[in-house]
Structure formats: structure tokens, C-alpha cells
Amino acid sequence: MKLKVISKKNQLLVDSREVAEMTGKRHGHLIRDIECYLVIINQNPKLEADKFFIESSYKAGTGKKYKNFLLTRKGCDMVANKMTGEKGILFTAAYVTKFEEMENKLNLNIPQSLPEALRLAADLAEKNEHLLLENAQKNQMINELQPKASYYDLVLQNKSLLSISKIAKDYGMSGTKMNKLLHELEIQFKQGNCWLLYQKYADKGYTQSKTHTIDSEKSKLHTYWTQKGRLFIYETLKNKKGILPMIEQEERAS
Known part of the structure; x- marks a missing residue:
């Protein structure tokens, strides 16, 4: 299975259902594990739980809602660190590769210096003026x-x-x-x-x-x-x- 990383509010995330399928773990068990991690993380507010896991929900075919989590890269790190065996290794390799690939794509559009930022602003202004005209x-x-x-x-x-x-x-x-x-x-x-x-x-x-x-x-x-x-x-x-x-x-x- 190819891991799917989504971009939401300028943040890269992975659905817990995909993590469960890729690691061969039941989704309910993964949800239980994540909830246990959150209990410990929430004991220290400085750690900011939503930097690891974001609670979400999805609808099944019956229309009933079920809980799932969206994992950040930190969240994937935490889940991967608790895994052993071939599937754990493959999951780690997959999410590290995919996150890196997505981050590189995003960085292509971000100016790396002041001159680059000014050039980008000028290009956008010129393009906007051209479209208006x-x-x-x-x-x-x-x-x-x-x-x-x-x-x-x-x-x-x-x-x-x-x-x-x-x-x-x-x-x-x-x-x-x-x-x-x-x-x-x-x-x-x-x-x-x-x-x-x-x-x-x-x-x-x-x-x-x-x-x-x-x-x-x-x-x-x-x-x-x-x-x-x-x-x-x-x-x-x-x-x-x-x-x-x-x-x-x-x-x-x-």
C-alpha cells in the first residue's frame, strides 16, 4: 500500500486508518493506543497534543460516524517507535519518504531569501495586473x-x-x-x-x-x-x- 499524506491548513497529515492498514493493526486498537499516548502527553501542556495527533471523524457506509485521528510527522514518529518487525520498518520508511517528498514540493514555492521573495511578489503583481487588463x-x-x-x-x-x-x-x-x-x-x-x-x-x-x-x-x-x-x-x-x-x-x- 502506498501511504497517502494530505495537506490541511498548511500541515502534512496521515489518516490513522491508513496507518492501521499499512501496519496490519486493527484500527480500533490503534485508536486505543493513540488515546493512551494523549493521556500522557496532556499531562504536560507544553508538549501540545495537537502537534502529534488531531482528533477527527469519518462516516462509514451505513452513515454512522466513527472516530479517527490525523497524525502529524511527530505523531507518526511516536507510533513507529512503538512498533517492531517488518511492517513497522516499512511504515517508518514509507512515512519518512512521503513526508520528505511533500515538504520538498511545498518548499519549492517558498522564497528562500529576501531577493527571491521580492521577485515572487513582483511576478505576482505583474501577473495580477495582466489578468485585470x-x-x-x-x-x-x-x-x-x-x-x-x-x-x-x-x-x-x-x-x-x-x-x-x-x-x-x-x-x-x-x-x-x-x-x-x-x-x-x-x-x-x-x-x-x-x-x-x-x-x-x-x-x-x-x-x-x-x-x-x-x-x-x-x-x-x-x-x-x-x-x-x-x-x-x-x-x-x-x-x-x-x-x-x-x-x-x-x-x-x-
């Missing part, structure tokens, strides 16, 4: 596809798409300034290096997102504005900021 990008693309567009909307969406820089040029400003202006108006927000629409505008057909592949492992999402989105920006800037495109500024000046 990816999720936000997916949400925008889903929202863009959700509306059931009219024929007019479909025509607009199939015309040429515009980058924010091209729209900004109509107003004599840079794409960076336009993006900040739309952010001030609570139309879009920045996630990573991408500008994404707030939820109330995400499903209006104002933008279309395209993913551009950088290499086999990296890609970047670019947001383009539709003609409908361009008109939305025009109306918003005119009504809320009094900002007009250059062509209308020139007309009013003449």
Missing part, C-alpha cells in the same frame, strides 16, 4: 459585440475606423490630450496601457477593439473609434466643454 479588454470587446445594431449602425461600423490621434487632430490637439479630456468627462479610463470605455458607453458601438500580435507570446489591444463614436465625441465636447473642431472654429471666426 486582459479581463477589462475582454469585457470591452464583449460589450462592443452585444448591441443588435440597426442597418444605419452597421454602415457606420463598417466605414473606416479612426484612432484617437486622428480625431484629436480635428480639434488641433494631441491624442494624449484628447484621451485625458475624455477621461475628465468620465467617458473612458486607463487600464495598463489601454484606454477603455466606462460600462455606460461600452455597448453603444462607439469603439471597436483590435488585437495586434507583437510576437508568439505577446499581443496588444488597440481601441479605434467608429464614425458613431466620432459624432459622440463631437456632441459631448460641444455641449459639455464648448469645444468645437477646427473647421467649425474657422467658420465662426469668418
